[in-house]
Amino acid sequence: MNPRLNPQLNPHAIAAIYRFEMARMRRTLLQSVVSPVVSTSLYFVVFGSAIGSRISDIGGVSYGAFIVPGLVMLSLLTQSISNASVAIYFPKFTGTIYELLSAPVSHPEVLVGYVGAAATKSIGLGLIILATAALFVPLQVQHPAWMLLFLVLTAVTFSLLGFIIGIWADGFEKLQLIPLLIVTPLTFLGGTFYSIDMLPPFWRTVTLANPVVYLVSGFRWSFYGTGDVSVAISLGMTLAFLVVFLAIVRWMLKTGYRLKT
Secondary structure, three states: OOHHHOOOOOHHHHHHHHHHHHHHHHHOHHHHHHHHHHHHHHHHHHHHHHHHHHOOOEOOEOHHHHOHHHHHHHHHHHHHHHHHHHHHHHHHHHOOHHHHHHOOOOHHHHHHHHHHHHHHHHHHHHHHHHHHHOOOOOOOOOOHHHHHHHHHHHHHHHHHHHHHHHHHOOOHHHHHHHHHHHHHHHHHOOOOOOOHHHOOHHHHHHHOOOOHHHHHHHHHHHHHOOOOOOHHHHHHHHHHHHHHHHHHHHHHHHHOOOOOO
16 A cells, blocks of 8 residues: 555654754754743843833733743744744755655654654643743742643744745745745734734724734633633634645645645
8 A cells, every 4th residue: 555545644654753853952952942932031121121110911911921921922933933944954955855856754754853853842832831931020820721822823834934935945945935024024023022902993904904803812812811802813814725725735745835846
């Protein structure tokens, strides 16, 4: 039977890809963990302490604590995309992708191995940043199960997006094109540092077209029980992104888009 058509996943194949990617993270610990944590800590110092002390509470939450979910989500999105895109792009760049394509490994196994490793790194980083945030601001999580759910779903969803970018990119500059020009601006304009209720009605309506608003709002709700949109809508939008990205990845792997040529 063709292994790529076998509905049963081979855990040994998944584990091999997963372990290789996790080992790569350990070799680049300074870049993949230390650098994002230090950068986010600077946000806490500047916005949480220096500026936050001059801004009144938002919805009964101090400004320093209010921005924590948004900053975690910012790091989660960027790192999930970066981890997954680099993971699949480098085998293409070095030519080792053909060894993987010719091996008795199914497409779902490749996807689970790469995306699982990228999501694991991002989730670990998100938890480290949360622990770091607790050193700067008083932090509370009213709904820890929901917090973990949004953390995992977001990491997996945007690891899928990173996987798509890694397959699509045909040069190093394209790996950063979408994250820098689209994802990061959307995150900054998606309620990371403010509540959209603070905006005039017209701009509040415009902001609701930003998909990142729903991710940040749902994640913030899990901390303080309040968000810019309903938590059900936030969860539904997150799942919708997951389904869309999964469908795109499935098409890419099935057709061999930019993998076999």
